[in-house]
Amino acid sequence: MGSYKIDNLEQYFATYRSSVExxxxxxxxxxxENFVWRxxxxxxxxxxxxEAEVKWFLNAKLNITENCIDRxxxxxxxxxxxxxxxxxxxxxxxxxxxxxxxxxxxxxxNVLREKGIQKGDRVCIYLPMIPELAFAVLACARIGAIxxxxxxxxxxxxxxxxxxxxxxxxxITSDGAFRGGKTIDLKKIVDEALKECECVETVxxxxxxxxxxxxxxxxxxLLQPLLDNASQHxxxxxxxxxxxxxxxxxxxxxxxxxxxxxxxxxxxxxAAYTFKNIFQYQENDIxxxxxDVGWITGHSYILYGPLANGATTVMFEGxxxxxxxxxxxxIVQKHKxxxxxxxxxxxxxxxxxxxxxxxxxxxxxVKVLGTVGEPINEEAWHWYNDHVGKKKSPIVxxxxxxxxxxxxxxxxxxxxxxxxxxxxxxxxGIQPGLMDENGKEILGNQVEGRLCIKFPWPSMAxxxxxxxxxxxxxxxxxxxxxxxxxxxxxxxEVGYYRITGRVDDVIIVSGHNLGTAxxxxxxxxxxxxxxxxxxxxxxxxxxxxxxxxxxxKEIGExxxxxxxxxxxxxxxxDKIGPIAKLDKIQFVSGLPKTRSGKIMRRILxxxxxxxxxxLGDISTLLNPEVVEGIIKGK
Ligand code: WTA
Numbered sequence: 001m002g003s004y005k006i007d008n009l010e011q012y013f014a015t016y017r018s019s020v021e022x023x024x025x026x027x028x029x030x031x032x033e034n035f036v037w038r039x040x041x042x043x044x045x046x047x048x049x050x051e052a053e054v055k056w057f058l059n060a061k062l063n064i065t066e067n068c069i070d071r072x073x074x075x076x077x078x079x080x081x082x083x084x085x086x087x088x089x090x091x092x093x094x095x096x097x098x099x100x101x102x103x104x105x106x107x108x109x110n111v112l113r114e115k116g117i118q119k120g121d122r123v124c125i126y127l128p129m130i131p132e133l134a135f136a137v138l139a140c141a142r143i144g145a146i147x148x149x150x151x152x153x154x155x156x157x158x159x160x161x162x163x164x165x166x167x168x169x170x171x172i173t174s175d176g177a178f179r180g181g182k183t184i185d186l187k188k189i190v191d192e193a194l195k196e197c198e199c200v201e202t203v204x205x206x207x208x209x210x211x212x213x214x215x216x217x218x219x220x221x222l223l224q225p226l227l228d229n230a231s232q233h234x235x236x237x238x239x240x241x242x243x244x245x246x247x248x249x250x251x252x253x254x255x256x257x258x259x260x261x262x263x264x265x266x267x268x269x270x271a272a273y274t275f276k277n278i279f280q281y282q283e284n285d286i287x288x289x290x291x292d293v294g295w296i297t298g299h300s301y302i303l304y305g306p307l308a309n310g311a312t313t314v315m316f317e318g319x320x321x322x323x324x325x326x327x328x329x330x331i332v333q334k335h336k337x338x339x340x341x342x343x344x345x346x347x348x349x350x351x352x353x354x355x356x357x358x359x360x361x362x363x364x365x366v367k368v369l370g371t372v373g374e375p376i377n378e379e380a381w382h383w384y385n386d387h388v389g390k391k392k393s394p395i396v397x398x399x400x401x402x403x404x405x406x407x408x409x410x411x412x413x414x415x416x417x418x419x420x421x422x423x424x425x426x427x428x429g430i431q432p433g434l435m436d437e438n439g440k441e442i443l444g445n446q447v448e449g450r451l452c453i454k455f456p457w458p459s460m461a462x463x464x465x466x467x468x469x470x471x472x473x474x475x476x477x478x479x480x481x482x483x484x485x486x487x488x489x490x491x492x493e494v495g496y497y498r499i500t501g502r503v504d505d506v507i508i509v510s511g512h513n514l515g516t517a518x519x520x521x522x523x524x525x526x527x528x529x530x531x532x533x534x535x536x537x538x539x540x541x542x543x544x545x546x547x548x549x550x551x552x553k554e555i556g557e558x559x560x561x562x563x564x565x566x567x568x569x570x571x572x573x574d575k576i577g578p579i580a581k582l583d584k585i586q587f588v589s590g591l592p593k594t595r596s597g598k599i600m601r602r603i604l605x606x607x608x609x610x611x612x613x614x615l616g617d618i619s620t621l622l623n624p625e626v627v628e629g630i631i632k633g634k
Pocket of ligand 1: 376511
């Protein structure tokens, strides 16, 4: 095992040092000793960050599903790979063993091949958190198809944009989804989306809610009968290390969503390595990450990372508030969860409820707690530590991004002393730096700046699907030669990092990245709206909520304002999804702009947060007079 597992602080520092002094031999040893390769690499790394070019494990051959499934069959065939917990407490959980996972994925992969899907084809997966979602993802990986999972809370328009951007040939969906007390007709959303998508030839439909659906002849097929007829033997496609594994869309501050492309070997090595260390995973642990597979956290830390380690990973279909606010803790008790990984927004929501919901359950199985997706505030950290971890389970505050593929800065539990609100230290192989506004690195401790990563790591996204130029411009031009994260951070006196939040126009609401531009575009399509600007403002559960400043056209002026607000939010729900709805809408007569016409969001953010005393110098604005009006009209 060697450097694969870190057990104490001394070992961490030694490992970290060697990973920086000789990154190639560091990653080579890990890759060599812990994975199954059909052929080893000729070279570990080739890179030119100025051009945004990176390759790892050049010319190596492998299939990630052999690493996540087949190799565990020899010793662990009957071990539970995926423990599926349904939405409804009356329904029984499913224990899917590695053997069954192998069968299901192989059959599914054969169905994909039968329907004409080949290596390199894009397959869009739009499914709720049911086992078929895991099978679909792994089946794509088995045959070398590139999966693009779209979170099943996105609207039909958002789904269509993503399907078209990567020209998916197939969509895998379900009749519907159960979420708490609600049923959502997913197939209808897909049908609506596909009116705009000519590239899709086939739709596979898993049955979950048994709701009424229409099947378009020769395009739509129920999944189960196809699986029933498929062989359970499926030769994996042998992939090159740098062959694409998946596309996952994330919001940018401008323009359409970015299809981040991850490739095979580097992603696998990094996801597996970080899973093992950050959760101090041991054989027989029952690990649970509450994210949705529709986000990167679900890709790396529900599926690929845990399965590559032969772990038991829990997949939960429901929501934390159903049937009541004790659901998470009931599941922890029932399955004796050892590692629990969730989002600060969920913690804040649960912390508002009666303590009974958490205290009536036995949580003594928990060894490690984790958070991800946004900064965790001190209060939520302590609530988590006191009432869930009972002050004995270290909290790993894990900082990373869709683009980074895996966790980058995080404590290693029982190794790194934790500090509330701090993601603490970089993982081995990760070289963070803080930059000032002029692109100069800020050295030393007790400093604050823009967070960059100065050296490539195996799981970094390789490009934006179809637009390498945008990839380069977004991440590699602000500070040439380094990867710019878009986040601000500070480094304390001992070198611990604390992420302070986005420094661009991405707003994180309940852990979801939302770009301001697409929301503004959606609002501006309302016939009564002339122009709009969106900013984030602090919210005690969601972290940030959205505040919209809207200028009406003349035809809107006479209309009922409350109705208009509802219509604007409906427009957003239709174009993007309910997660992007605005908490507050203010109608204004103008927006503060620079002389070059750029909206000054800094001022709007302060007004939204009620910090109007220190707006800074507004005299350079094109129209300083509007500011007063906006403050008055709040
Ligand atoms: C934010 C999620 C503070 C950050 C894995 C980042 C965090 C963005 C943390 C990426 C954390 C994620 N502390 N902020 N522990 N983790 N973020 O792509 O702003 O959905 O850039 O990936 O979430 O969100 P994404």
